[in-house]
Amino acid sequence: AQSVTQLGSHVSVSEGALVLLRCNYSSSVPPYLFWYVQYPNQGLQLLLKYTTGATLVKGINGFEAEFKKSETSFHLTKPSAHMSDAAEYFCAVTHVNNAGNMLTFGGGTRLMVKP
């Protein structure tokens, strides 16, 4: 079984400030981890993913995330928030043995960016 917990359903930062969105997972086998962004009334767009290799993963729009096995975490960061980053962010997990690649999503974190 696998699960994802996103701490903080709402995060508010000022424009230019650091963005940190937290994601912790549980998986009995090595995980594949994803971050998606969703803008209002739209589908999900992949920000970045970790499968194997380098644990620090860089994605689109200046976001990056680090896979920390010892902490079972995959937190999403961005050094400087932009107004256009305001959206809903979802962390998701699957694993290498999941032939169907079924994703399990966290509850989501709504990022608000203040001018």
Place this chain on the structure above:
Amino acid sequence: GAVVSQHPSRVICKSGTSVKIECRSLDFQATTMFWYRQFPKKSLMLMATSNEGSKATYEQGVEKDKFLINHASLTLSTLTVTSAHPEDSSFYICSARSTSGSGNEQFFGPGTRLTVL
């Protein structure tokens, strides 16, 4: 990049009618497509996994007779909400997994907002 489309993007229907939502992979073949439901300000809930040429696999608690899924080709899956009721109003999102390349990534459609009056 891999593009998934959904049609319609928005539909309003009367209670008791059936609504069909299409999910298409535009530039790749998808042996597997997934259907999700998202309630307002909530996360995505997997409804079913759709495999081309075979019956869909439904998640626990999802009525297969109410949410009919057909995956007739490698580029098209349809979700039909039969005898829709107001509680079926939701945002429905599909995703598709490519038969080639990175097998661990799902590409998501833009979603369909269903409102049942």
